[in-house]
């Protein structure tokens with residue numbers, strides 16, 4: 564995690580220095596500069612502005628993803644209903660990486676295997692978009708799958724091993 568944060572800081576500083584050289588920072592706040600260099604949220608509002616999503620430029624384990632989003636005052640994305648699903652699908656189409664990219668979202672059954680909840684809450688998942696045969700709690704190299712990844716092009720879910728490194732989507736409700 565420290566390595567992740569260190570590399571983030573270095574990238575931010577490099578970006579900021581480049582910007583400093585190119586721009587005398589006229590009329591810009593420090594926040595403006597940090598946002599431009601992706602050190603702070605480059606969130607885009609969705610539809611009526613009720614949600615903001617962010618894909619950090621680095622990947623991470625599910626645990627790092629939770630920590631990163633919380634550090635940004637956000638949460639790892641939750642898909643509570645078909646409207647959330649539609650909003651995120653549209654946002655990923657415009658702002659995501661590869662169409663078939665997989666992202667961590669907040670779902671997990673770490674507390675009680677078989678009972679999937681959102682993030683660090685006790686809120687059980689009700690709306691579900693599991694891919695065929697999932698969740699299957701498969702065991703990969705001795706580790707059981709407990710964390711939910713989302714495939715952008717199908718918007719279908721798979722339980723996967725939480726220590727795998729993936730891109731992830733942070734969310735903030737306004």
Ligand SMILES: [Ca+2]
Nearest residue numbers: 699708721722
């Ligand atoms: Ca699985």
